[in-house]
Amino acid sequence: MSALDDAPATGSKQARKQTAQQQKIVPSTVTTLVTVESPAADVDPWARGNRLRKDSWGLVMRRVWADFFHDALMDRAAAMTYFTLMAFAPTVLAAYSIATLVFSSRRGEVEALTTQFIETYVPRSMAEEAGNIVSSIIGSTREGTFALVVSVLISLFAASAYVRAFSRTANTVYGRVEGRGTIRTWALMWAITVVLVIGAVVVLCANLLRDTVVDSVIEPVALRLGLHGTVDFFGGIFMPVWNWLRFPITVVVALALIAVWYHFAPNVRPSRFRWITLGSVVALVTNLVVWGAFSLYIKYLAGVSIYGAFGTVMAVFMTVWLSNTMLILGIKIDAEVLRAKELQLGLHAERYIQAPPRSEFAAQQQVRAKKKLEERSGRIFAYAARGGQ
Template identity: 50%
Template sequence: MNAGGENTGARVTGGADESRGESTSTRLDYVVPTGGSSIHLVPSASGMRHPLDRRNRLRRASWKLVLRRSWNDFISDALMDRAAVLAFFMFLTAAPTVLAAYSIATLIFARNREQVTDLTQEAIGKYVPGEIADEVRSVVEVIVGSAAGGTRALILAVVIGLFSSSAWVRAFSRSANFIYGRVEGRSILSTWVTMWGITVVMVVGAVTIIGASLLRESVVLAVFEPIAHPLGLVDELNFLTSIFLPIWRWIRVPVILVIALTLVAVLYYFAPNVRPRRFRWLTLGSAVAVCCVGITWWLLGMYLRYFAGASAYGAIGTLIAVIIACWVMNIILVVGVKLDAEVLRAKELQVGYNSERHIQAPSRATVAARKYVHNQCTLEQQARELKRTSSKDESHPE
C-alpha cells in the first residue's frame, strides 16, 4: 500500500516508533529511499519534538557521528564523481549564465549600458591573465552579442539564458537527493519551475556580488549623475560619494559574505526534495562551503595573476587550472550538503527518530515518488515472472 491507500506492492517501513501508532485516517508523510521500491513512513510534525529546535544542540558523540558518516559516505558514495558531473554542467551552462547575467545588468542600468560594458572589460582585465585576456574578451562579446537589442530582446535573453543555466541547479538537486537518500518526489514541471526560480536567485545574487565588488565613485557618478540634477538629488549623490563609499570600502567584504551565505542557504534548502520544517539562514554546510569556495577562488586568482604566465602549458594550463578549481568548488558544495544532511540526522536521533538508515524529514512532494515506486514494483514483478517461467522451462525440457 502507498501512503494514499493505493496498492502498489511496495514494502512499507516505519520511521517513527511503532508504539506511537498513528491512525490510518491521518495523512502520512513518507519518503522513497534511493534505488528501492519501499515506502518509508516518517513521523508527523505534531507527534514528536522538532529536531531543529534551538535547544537540541549536538553532543560530542553526535559530532563524531556526523564527521564519521560524512567521511565514510564521501568515499563510498563517490561524491567526487558527482562533483565532476556538476563541474561538467557548470561549463555546459557557462555561456547562457554569462548572457543572463549581462542582460540583467544591462536591464538594471538601461541608461548606462556603456558602463556595463566598461565594468565587464575591467573585470576581465582584473581577473584574467594578460596573454589570454583578448581571447576571453572575444568570447564574452560573442556571448553577449544577442543582448545588444532593445528591452524585449534583453528580457528574452534573460529568460532563455536562465532556463539553460538551470541545468546545473537540476543536476545539483539530483545529487542532493542522493545524499539525503531519497528519490525526487516533485513532478517534472514543478521541479523545473523550482530549479528555474533558484537559478534566478543565484544569477541575480552573482550579479549583485560582482557589482558590489566593483562599486566605486566612477560607477556611482556614471549611473546617478545624469539623473541627479533633473530630479533634484544632488545632495543624495554627494552623500553617496563623500560618506557612503568610504564606509563601503570597509563593509564590502562582510556584505558580499552575507549575500553568498544567503545564496547557498537558498540552494541547500530548496534544491533537494526535503522539507526540514524550518528555513535556516546559516548552517554548518553553508558556512563551510562559502569559506572553502572563497579560499579556492582566491587561490585561483593568485595562480592566474602570478603563475599562469610562467606555466609551460600557457593558455592550456590556465584552462586546466579553471577546470580543477570548478571541480573543487563543486566538491565543496556537495560536501556542504552532506554535512547538513548528517547534522539533521544526528539531531533527529537525539530526539528519538529512527534515523539510523533514513533521514526522517518529510518530502516536499510525492507525486513523482509514487510513480517511481509503481514502476519499480512493475519491473520487479516482471522479473519474478521471468524467473518463474524460466524455472518451468528448465524443469520441463523438450
Template identity: 45%
Template sequence: MARAVGKRPQILPFRREDLVDTPTDEEYAEIIRGHRWLGGESWKLVLRRVTREFFARAMMDKGALLTFFSLLTFAPTVVGAYSIATLLLANDTAATNRLITQLIRDYVPPEAEETATDIILEIVQQAGDHVWVLVVSILVALFSSSAYVRAFARNANAIYGREEGRHPVRTVLAMWALTFVVVLGAVLLAASLLLNEIVVRDVFEPVAEPLGLETAVEWLAGAVMPVWRWVRLPVAVLLGMVLVALLYNFTPNVRYPRFRWLSVGTVVAVLGGVLVYVGLTAYLRVFTRMSLLSAVGAVVAFLIALWIYNIVLMVGLSLDAEVARARELEAGLDSEAVIRVPPRGESAARRQRDVGKELRAAGEAIGPEE
C-alpha cells in the same frame, strides 16, 4: 494528491521500493527543538559518515557533473552582462570595453590579465549592442542555470537517501523559480564585488548630467565608495551564504521546520569558496609566470577551482544531512538507514514505488515455462 488527515508523510528511500513513514512537520519541529546541540559521539558519527559518503556517493564525479553545467552558463552570462553594460552606458561599446579592462585589472592577477581580457572580449565581440542579444543570452543563461539547479537537486536527494517526491510539474516550476532567484543573487554578488569609483562614474554620469545630479555622483564616488571598499567583502560573504542556503533548503525533497539561513554545511561551503578563490589567485600569481602555456594553465586552473568548489558544495550538504540524522538518532528515531526529515512532496515517490513494483512483477513473469 492530498494526504489523509492523521496520516504520516512518506518518502521513498533511494533505490528501494517500500515507502517509509516520517514524522509530521509539527513532530519534527519538536525533535529539532530538543536536540539543537549534538554530543561528542554524535559529531564523531557525522564526520565518519560524511567521509564514507564522500567516496561511496562519488562526490568527485558529482562535482564534475555540476562543473559541466556551470560552464554551460558562463558564455551566455558574460554576453548578457556585456549587453546590459552597453545599454547602461548609452550604447558606448568603447566605454564598456574600458570598464571590462579596468575590472579585470582590479580583480585578476597581473600575470593573467591579458589572458582574461582576451577570453572575455572574444566571447562578446560578436554580441553587439542589440536588445535581442541581451534577451537571448539571458534566456540561454537561465535555461543552463536551471539545468545546474536540477542536477544539484538530484544529487541533493541522493545525499539525503531519498527519491524525488514532488510532482514533476511542481518540481520544474520550483527549480525555475529557484534558478531565477539564485541567478539574481549571483548578479548582486558580482556587482557588490565589482562596484568601484570607475563603475559609478561610467554608469551614473550619463544619467546624472541631463538631470543636474553631478554632485550626487561625485558624492557616491568620493564618499561612499571608499567605505564600500571595506564592507563589500563581508556583504559578499553574506550574499554567498544566502545563495548556498537557498540551494540547501529548496533543492532536496526535505522540509525543515524553518528556513535555515545558517547551518554547518553553509558555513563550510562559504569558507571553502573563500579558500578556493585564495588558492586560485595564488596559483595565477605564482605559476602563470613560470609556464610558457600560461593561458592554458589559467583556464585549467579555473576549471579545477570550479570543480573543487562544487565538491565543497556537495560536502556541505552532506554535513547538513548527517547532522539531521544524528539529531534524529539522539531523539530516538530509527534513522540509521533513512533520514526522517519530512518531505516537500509525496506523489512522485508513490508513483515511482508503483512503477518499481510493476517492473519487478514483469521481471518475475519472465522465466522458464513450467
C-alpha cells in the same frame, strides 16, 4: 578419463557453486516506499535546546567521511562541473541581460563594468579572448527590451540544468529520490536559478564598485548631468565606507544564496528556514579558500607555466570541480547534523533521515515502474525455471 578422475572436478564445481551462492551485494536502489517518522508538531529537531552532544558530533563527522566516498560525491561534483561549463554562456547572457534591463538607459556603463571585470579578474593572457567571447554572447542583447526579456527567460532555463544537477545530488545526500513532478521540479529549479543569478549580479556589482569605477564611469556621467553633489558624496563619503562594507555584504549575500539553495533544492521539507547553517558556512569558507588559491595561481604561476593558456584552463576546471565538491560537502554536513538531531529526539534516523518530503508523487511512480520491471523479469525467470516451457 575415468569416473574417479571426474570426481574432484565435479566436487570443485559444486564447491564453486556453493561459494557463489554465498556471495552478497549491497543494492544501490530500493523498490519500496519507506515511511518516515515525522516528529510531533511541538517537536523541532532544530530547536535551541536540542544541541548536539559530543558523541553526536562524532557520528556526524564519521558519516560525512564515510558517505562522502561511498556515495561518490566527488564524482557527482564532476558531473556538476560539466553542467557548470554548459551553463556558463547562458548564465553570462542572463546576468548581462538583467543588468542591461535594470540600467536600460546606461548600456554604455554596463559595458564598461563588464570590461572592468575582465581586466580585474581575467588573466592578461586570456583577457582579449574572454572579451571576444563575452561580446559574442551578449551581442544578442541589443534587440530591445522584449528581446532582452525573452533572452533572459531562455538563458535562465538553460542555466537551470546546473541547479537541477545539484538537486539530484542533494537528494542522494538525504538518501531519497525526487518526489516532486517534472514540471514542478523544473519550475522550482528555474526560480532558484533566477535568485542565484540575481544574487551573483549583486555580488559582482558590489565587488566592481571601486574607486576606479567611480572615477571612470559614475563621475563623468554625474558631471555631465550637473550632479556635483553626487560626485562629492561618492568620493568623500560613500566609497570610504563602502570599502569597509564590501566584504561583509558579499558574505551575507553569499550565505543567503546558499541558504536558499540548500533549503529548496532537495526533496526535503525542513521544519524551518535557516539563513545560516554549519554546512553553508563550511561551503562558503572552503570556496573562498579554493578561489583564493586560484587567484594566487593566476597572479604568480599562470604567466610562467610551460602549459600557458592550456594550464590556465585546466586550473579553471580544477577550481570549479573543487568549488562544487565543497558545495556538496556543505549540504552533506547539514544533512548529517539533521540526522543526529533527530536521533537525539528518539526518531529512528539510523538508516533514513526522517524529515518529511516535499512530495512523494514522482517517487511512487518510480516505485511502480520498477515493480513492473521486476514482475516482467520474474516471468522470464519462471519461464527459464520451467525449462523453457
